Amino acid sequence: MNVIEIAGIVAVLCLAALGLYSLLWKRRAEALVPPRGQFTTLSTGRLHYVERGTGPAILMLHGLGGQLGNFDLGLIDALARDHRVIVPDRPGMGWSERPRKDPAAPADNAARMLELMEVLGLEKPLVVGHSLGGAIALAMAAAAPERLRGLALLSPLTTPGQPPSPMFEPLDIRSDLLRRLYSWTLATPGALRATPQILAALYGPEAPPAEAALRGGALLGLRPGHFYHTSREYRASTTGLTEIAEASRRLTLPAGILFGTGDLILEARVHGTAFCAERPGITLQMVPGGHMLPMTQPETCAAFIRGIGAAA
Numbered sequence: 001m002n003v004i005e006i007a008g009i010v011a012v013l014c015l016a017a018l019g020l021y022s023l024l025w026k027r028r029a030e031a032l033v034p035p036r037g038q039f040t041t042l043s044t045g046r047l048h049y050v051e052r053g054t055g056p057a058i059l060m061l062h063g064l065g066g067q068l069g070n071f072d073l074g075l076i077d078a079l080a081r082d083h084r085v086i087v088p089d090r091p092g093m094g095w096s097e098r099p100r101k102d103p104a105a106p107a108d109n110a111a112r113m114l115e116l117m118e119v120l121g122l123e124k125p126l127v128v129g130h131s132l133g134g135a136i137a138l139a140m141a142a143a144a145p146e147r148l149r150g151l152a153l154l155s156p157l158t159t160p161g162q163p164p165s166p167m168f169e170p171l172d173i174r175s176d177l178l179r180r181l182y183s184w185t186l187a188t189p190g191a192l193r194a195t196p197q198i199l200a201a202l203y204g205p206e207a208p209p210a211e212a213a214l215r216g217g218a219l220l221g222l223r224p225g226h227f228y229h230t231s232r233e234y235r236a237s238t239t240g241l242t243e244i245a246e247a248s249r250r251l252t253l254p255a256g257i258l259f260g261t262g263d264l265i266l267e268a269r270v271h272g273t274a275f276c277a278e279r280p281g282i283t284l285q286m287v288p289g290g291h292m293l294p295m296t297q298p299e300t301c302a303a304f305i306r307g308i309g310a311a312a
Contacts, residue, residue, distance in 0.1 A: 069217025
């Protein structure tokens, strides 16, 4: 056996070990963060969602790499006191399915959420979008404004142009084959190793809530499939965003943006201040804080959402 053959065997064994490690973490995450809601079926497959409360409808959309737990550290319950609150794991995220080749641009995700509205019989919901969910909410308003009551956007992605955070570099994989291989080998150990840096970027200057991993669902992000679909969404996140931003100039729905002044993921100056300056119909509220306001400041977010709803 020559050196090349030995190296090949070692490489295969290393890949197998990484795959087993990823599988064990997948099973651990799923055991610790089981489904907490119910399931329905969309064209993308089974979709997991939580529904609480009665009253005017609110549809809440999480951001890149998130899941419905991002809203479940008090925000859902605060709104469910007098609203029907629907919070899905968007396709491919959390416990929801998504085909590998399903388009993942904001407009494509918007179409899936409009499909969900039809399946659940949601009439004119107030749409709450966090981060990438904000771009999806804007795309929904561009495609079907008559079906919505208003938009409440939390730390939203609104316009192209900002250089991406270095935190997202592992997601920037062009080849689908490499994405699948990376998902089952290096993604999980890489995320675990970089956890302190990831948390600092996501939550800074605030501290992560104690329940972020379990109640907040963050552990689900360690699964290979979750990384795979997050990478696909990241690669497609700015596709069509210029057109969506342009369409928002004609928005007549009640709409507002809430941003943390210390957001380290999306610049409030770009996605909030400058965006709203050119769209006087969209209000802007700034608060001290970081990117994960739904988890760190649920009461502030609830008051903001209620304010938009009252204007609708």
